[in-house]
Amino acid sequence: MNPAKAVEPPIVPPNPTIPFTDEEFEKILWAVDLFRETHSKVMEEKQRKLKALALVMRYSGMRIPDAVGLKRDRVEKGKLFLYQAKTGTPVWIPLPKVVLEALKAADDGN
Numbered sequence: 001m002n003p004a005k006a007v008e009p010p011i012v013p014p015n016p017t018i019p020f021t022d023e024e025f026e027k028i029l030w031a032v033d034l035f036r037e038t039h040s041k042v043m044e045e046k047q048r049k050l051k052a053l054a055l056v057m058r059y060s061g062m063r064i065p066d067a068v069g070l071k072r073d074r075v076e077k078g079k080l081f082l083y084q085a086k087t088g089t090p091v092w093i094p095l096p097k098v099v100l101e102a103l104k105a106a107d108d109g110n
Helices: 022-038 044-060 064-068 097-108
Strands: 079-083 090-094
Touching: 022 044, 044 064, 044 079, 044 097
Parallel strands: none
Antiparallel strands: 079 090
């Protein structure tokens, strides 16, 4: 007789991912702007890339590994080209001006 058959699996309620509030995101950008003050050996280029990363993630919904590996050719005419995860359908995501400016500033450092 298997005693494990009497054990029922736990009921785990779904835990939805909730986006940052506008106030929380402003604090993130504020922290990026102050980053070099607390880490003085970090080059300005890294700070610009951090800001671009935060903005791309915020306005595209990308996760960290996807945003870090984002290729420059995926942004064209103000839109980000991606494939939907579940269906593989190609999608163009319009990016706000602030994101495009941050991406350009991050590129200018290269």
